[in-house]
Amino acid sequence: MKVIIDRRPIWVIVLVRSLRPIFFLALGFIFWYLINIPTPSGLTIQGQRALALFVVCLILWVTDALPLAITSLMAIVMVPLLGVMDKKAAYALFGNEAVFFILGAFILSAAVMHSGLASRIAVLIMDRFGNTPKGLLASIFLLAAVLSFFMSEHAVAAMLFPIVLEIAKGLNLKPGKSNYAKSLFLALAWGCVIGGVATFLGGARVPLAAGMLKEATGITIGFFEYTMVVFPTVVILLFIGYIGLTRFFPQDIQDIHLAKDVFARKIKGLGKMGYTEYAVGILMLITISSWLLFSRMAGIANIAIIAVVALFVLKLVRWKDIEEYVNWGIILMYGGAITLGAAMEKSGAAAWLANTVIGDWANSPVLVIAVFSLLTILLTEGMSNAAVIAILLPVSIGMAGRFNLDPQIITYAIAIPAGLAFCFPMSTPANAIAVSSGYITARDMAKAGIVMMITAWIVFNIMAKVYWPILGIKI
């Protein structure tokens, strides 16, 4: 057995080893302190306890000291234990429509990936439109975005990454040096990020926000309604993103015929399109059409679950296949976030926090939206976007009441920017995947990403002021 001697000074070793226990002890003390201080005026005892729990979850979500799902599970347990809500009501929130929609969307996305349909579409489109360097760049960027309209942006990034990697290798692009390679990998990441906010399907954060809104206020956001609100912003960001990619990384390659060999090899390897791919494609089309047309009437979760049942009735997937493609643990995160959000709202803690902490400086709805969207877009660069929603949405819904602002508007102001993480590998898995290629460095990504993040925030606020009133959403 090999013995490794730690040669650091003893005080460093002791400090490093005791950091975690000290952190949790300090967290426990903060919780105890917040529970035991005299209840501030305007806040109920339940509200005070909900707020203490919220602060603890916030710290855990921000620091990643525990897995996100475990923090959420803790929230579900603590809400009834602290007497904020009764057990039945707290656990019932886990059965929220949003959680079942997310579950259905996970399974459908898994079926599309498993069938090979998404890879086939990707390769065929790149082959058809990638005839010039700019054409190939645009096709990767738009393909990543459009696929993220219909399935998880993380899944799209994971699926397209090996193809983009083969293209870069096929073109003999130098890792860390070739501008064109940098733009290809950034196109993959940004395409997924921008496309991921276009519908309820790009990530679980929008259904999570819609679920929290419904639990807090009873207001429902439909699939079509959300897409209508966000779609022009997505189109503008895609246009600006493409310009940015070509400006930040000026093209240093003229001929891409070698990439065609990659596509030819891939297409040959895929073979003929089979029954499963056709059937999954048709089922997805019917499901998405149903979400767009009947989500208010039939419910988004019901449509998702019926589509999942149809997958198995038609024998398009086996349960074993689905199990391998779905991250079940993360569903706990969403259930817990909805429970905590509802506890904050129903106990009055959200409104109290909004009025006490934020109320003084916020003197207009436009400013509230600008500040919350800015806070969201900044926080989402450093932490899970679902956690950002779980932290900011309860407070911002509480804030909406102060200005007679439709809580739906504030939900958009959090849910949409929460997906727009452009700057760092840790911001979102799509960025991490791009940097892992070694073709683009974290520094390159940050330089271009900061400009894109500021632009996205400005575009979002302009659209909120100019376009949303056309849809009847007045700020």
Next chain:
Amino acid sequence: MKNILLILSTSRTSQDAIEYAVNLAKKEKAKLVVLYIIETELTQEIFDKFTDIGFIGDKPSTQLTEAIMKEYRQRGYEEMGKVQIRAMEENVDFDAVTTQGDFVEKSLDVIERYKIDTAVAIKRKRSVFLKYFSKSIVDELVERASCKIEVFEE
């Protein structure tokens, strides 16, 4: 016969260091051992991120990790090939080791196994902020290695 070690890794390669190591081995009439370390921290971090916040399950995450590792291995073979060509041009005796894992531990293993006299390592440029708050792993290698380490800043 003396042994010179050139340590390359996924994120640490330098043409200057390669030239220096080959010339040093020629001058000392030494054998040149090239170690290529495939760093797994980044892929592990991505895998963890997917498991923690990602939307997808084990299979796509594993496929993704495999794709990244395959790319890193190929890059390693290419780098080794470059060094081998230079060594052959200079008539330097050459041996290659490819491994994956912790940079410092793997380097120390090879230093011990080959009884290395001098090792050449590459240090990445770091911001002043990072330099102040954390030690580079190459500095750690310099401290722990039993042989002399020549450091090249990329």
